[in-house]
Amino acid sequence: MIDKYLVLREWDLSKVPSPAFVLHSDLLAHNLEIIDRVRHQAGVEIIVALKANATWHIFPELKAHSDGATASSLAEARLVKEFMGINAHTYAPVYTDDEIEEILECSSHITFNSLNQFDRFGAQALLRGISCGLRINPEYSPVETDLYNPCVAGSRLGVRKEQLKELPAGIEGLHFHVLCESRPNHLRLALEAVEKHFGHLLPQIKWLNMGGGHLMTHKDYDCEELIEVLNAFRARHPYLRLILEPGSAFTWRTGYLVSTVEDIIQSGGANTAMLDVSFACHMPD
Secondary structure, eight states: OOOOOOOOSSGGGGGGGGSSSEEEHHHHHHHHHHHHHHHHHHHHOOOEEETTTOOOOGGHHHHHHOOOESSSEEEHHHHHHIISSEEEEEEOOOOTTHHHHHHTTTEEEEEEHHHHHHHHHHHHHTTTTOEEEEEOOSSSOOOOGGGOOTTTTTSSSSGGGGGOOSTTTTTTEEEEOOOOOOOOOOOHHHHHHHHHHGGGGGGOSSSSESSOOBTTSSSSSOHHHHHHHHHHHHOOOOOOOEEEESSHHHHTTEEEEEOOOOEEEEEEEEEEEESOOHHHHHHTT
C-alpha cells in the first residue's frame, strides 16, 4: 500500500520515496480551470467522483473547484464527509440493512438502482430530508464491450422505461451513467435517449444527474461542444438542476507512479525488470 503523499512544486526525484504516486499541482490546476469553465459557462453542477481519485490530501482544492462529491460505497461516503466536510451524492447498485443508516448519515442525495430498493429504504432517506433519485436505463451507451456496457440487454443497472410509467412519491431526481472516457456527442445521444424514453417525467423532477465519463480535460476533448450540448438541454428543461460527476477528468494526466527497478531476471533470452509496484494494485490507478 502506498501511504505517502507529497506536494512538489518542481519535479525532484531525490525527494520522492519509492513507490509513490506523485501529483503535479500545476497540472491539477490546469484541469480545474477547465472544469470551472464548463461549470460556469454551461450553468451545471460538476461533482467529484471518488471512484477515480480518492486522494484526500487534495480534497480542499477539489472542493473549491466543484459542487460536491459523489460516492459509490460507504467507505467513499465517509471520505467525503470526513475529509471534504460535506455530505455526498451517493449511488450504489445495492444498499444493505447493515450499512444504510451510516450511508444516509453521510449523504445529501441518494440514488436507488431499482424501485425495490427505493421501496425498501426510501422512507428512511426521506425522513432525514435526503433528496432521493432513481437510476434509469436510457438504452443507449457508446461502450462497445458488453461486460462494461450498462445498457446491454439484461443489464442490472437502472430502471427501464416500461418499469417507470410514473414517478413514485418522494423521488426528486433521475440519474443515468452510460459514458466512459466519452466525447460530447456521446452525451448528446444519451440525452436524446433520456428525452425519448423518460421525457414525460422530466417536468416532475428537480435534478438530473448525467453520471461520469465526461473526459473534458483530455487534450482532444471539445469543451465548446460540451457546453453547447448542456446549454441546449438546459434551455429545453430550464427547471432542472443538471449534475455531472466525472472522476478521471479532475486528475487526468496530472501525475506519475514512481517505482524502482529492484532486480533484473535473465531467463530464456528475456530480461525482466522487477519493480516495487504491483500491476494489480497500482496500474489501474
